[in-house]
Amino acid sequence: MRVRDFSRPTTLNPDRLFGQVAQKLAVAIISGDIGAGALLPNEDDLRADISVSRTAYREAVKILTAKGLVEARPKSGTRAAPRERWNLLDTDVLAWHFEADPNEKFIRDLFELRRFVEPSVARLAAQRRTAADIARIEAALRAMTDNPPYSDPCVRGDLAFHEAIFAASQNAPLQCLASAVIATLQWSLVLKKGDDEAFADSLPDHENILLAIIDRDGDLAAVRMTGLVIDSLNTTLASVNVVQGEPDKIARINHTK
Amino acid sequence: MRVRDFSRPTTLNPDRLFGQVAQKLAVAIISGDIGAGALLPNEDDLRADISVSRTAYREAVKILTAKGLVEARPKSGTRAAPRERWNLLDTDVLAWHFEADPNEKFIRDLFELRRFVEPSVARLAAQRRTAADIARIEAALRAMTDNPPYSDPCVRGDLAFHEAIFAASQNAPLQCLASAVIATLQWSLVLKKGDDEAFADSLPDHENILLAIIDRDGDLAAVRMTGLVIDSLNTTLASVNVVQGEPDKIARINHTK
DNA sequence: CTCCGGGTATCGTATGACTTTATCGCAGAC
DNA sequence: GTCTGCGATAAAGTCATACGATACCCGGAG
Structure with missing residues (x-):
C-alpha cells in the first residue's frame, strides 16, 4: 500500500x-x-x-x-x-496497521473516534475560523468537485478538507488527531473506491459543512459533520463486506503499488 | 517535575x-x-x-x-x-511539555480535548462495561475517598478512575487518548493541590458517574462527565491564576523533586 | 553578475570491543 | 529439603572509529 x-x-x-x-x-x-x-x-x-x-x-x-x-x-x-x-494514534503506527491488519473491528473503532471528535472539531472551527481557514477549506472542496471521484487530486482534496477543519479549530493537541482521522479516511476511500454514488452523495454534505462553518454556526456544523461521518462509516462497511467476499480484491488493495 | x-x-x-x-x-x-x-x-x-x-x-x-x-x-x-x-498526544511528549512549558493556553487546549472526548468515552463505558470494569472503577474511587486529598494514593486513584473508564469503552484507539487525559489530570492536580474544597466537591461527581455507568445509562454518564471536566477546568484555571501571581510558587512546582 | 565545480560538513551505515545490568542456576548453609 | 547468595551468562547499552554518500557553500571562471 x-x-x-x-x-x-x-x-x-x-x-x-x-x-x-x-x-x-x-x-x-x-x-x-x-x-x-x-x-x-x-x-x-x-x-x-x-x-x-x-x-x-x-x-x-x-x-x-x-x-x-x-x-x-x-x-x-x-x-x-x-x-x-501501542501508540495507535501515531501516523506511522496507523500506516503500518493498514499494511498489516485491516480488520473490521479496527476500522469501526477508528470511525467511532471520528464520530466523537470530528463534530466537536467542526463546532470549534465554526466558532474560530478565520478567512484564511475558509479559503483553505474551499480550495479543498473544489479539488473534490473538479476532479473525477477517487482520483488522486480528489482524494487529496477530501483529506485536505478534513485537515483544514482541524486546523481551523486552533487547538494543537486536537490537531494531532487529524492524522488519525486522515488515515481512517484514506483507508475508507481505498475501500469505497468505485462507489461513485456514495461519493456523489457525500459532496453536498461536505458543502453544507463548509456553509455552516462560514456562518459560524457551530451546532449546525457539528450536526452535519456527525451525519457525514455516519454515512461514511456505513458505505465503508458495506464496501468492506463486499471486499471480504472477494479475497482477490483484498490482495489487490494490500499490494497496490 | x-x-x-x-x-x-x-x-x-x-x-x-x-x-x-x-x-x-x-x-x-x-x-x-x-x-x-x-x-x-x-x-x-x-x-x-x-x-x-x-x-x-x-x-x-x-x-x-x-x-x-x-x-x-x-x-x-x-x-x-x-x-x-509534534506528536502532542504522546505520553513522553506530554511529560516533556510539562517540564518545559506549562502555559495556560496549552492547559486550556488539553481540557478542551478532555471535554470532547471523556463524555463520549463515559457513554461507551456505560454501554459496554463488564462487571470487572465496574470493580476497577470502584476500587479507584475507594482509593480517592479513603485517602487524604492530593496524597499519592488518592491521586493515583483519581487517575485510575479515568483510565478505567477509558478501558471500559472497549475501543483501542480511544484508549490511547487516556494517556493524554491522565497527563492533563496529573498536571491539574498538581496545580490544584491544597484546594481541599474543590476536591471534596468533585467526589460526589465521580460517584455519580460510576452510578450512571453501573445503570448503563450512557447519556447520563456523558452529561455528568461533562460537568466534572468543566468544574475541573475552572478550579484548575483558578489555581493557575493564583500561581501566576506568585512566580515563587511556579518555580516550586517546576522543581519539586 | 551568473554559472559551474570542487571542497566540506553532516548524516547514514558498518564494525568491533567493552560496560552495564538483570536473570538464572549452582553451591553452600541452615 | 529449602532457602540464601554469589557468580556465570546473555543481552542491551555504550564507545570509538572508519567510510560512503550527498546536499550545501564558496570560490573561481566565463
Missing part, C-alpha cells in the same frame, strides 16, 4: 535503511507474527533476514520503542509490547 | 543514557530554546554538554524523530520540527 503518499510527511524516512527495518518489524508485530514474545535475537535477524548492521537495527528498534511497539530490557531481551501499549 | 511517576510506564527508559539525552533535547525544543533551527552540531553537543558517544546521541535523535520533534534530512542537518508536527 502506498496510501501514505497523501498523508502529511511521515517523520521517519522510508528510504533509509533503518526505516525499512523499522517498518518490517512493525508490520510483523502488528500483524501478530511476533505477538508479545521475544524478538528475533539480534544476531539471527542480522544474518538471517537481510544483512543489516547492528547500528541500523538498533535505531529501528529505538523508533519502535518510541512508538510503544516494543520494550527492550537489558538482560531479558527486546520483546514486542502488548497492544494496549 | 516527577509527576510522571503516576502515569503508565513510559516506554523510553529515563535511566538509560540515550533517554536522558532525548529528554534534554526534547525539553530544549519544546521550551523554545531551539525553535525550528538546526540542532547543535553533533560534535559540539558531544563535547560541550556532557561526554556522550555518537551512538547514544543518534539513538536519542531517533526517538525524537519518531515522536515528530525533529526532522533529520540526509545532508542538510537535523532540525527541530515546527510544533504542528
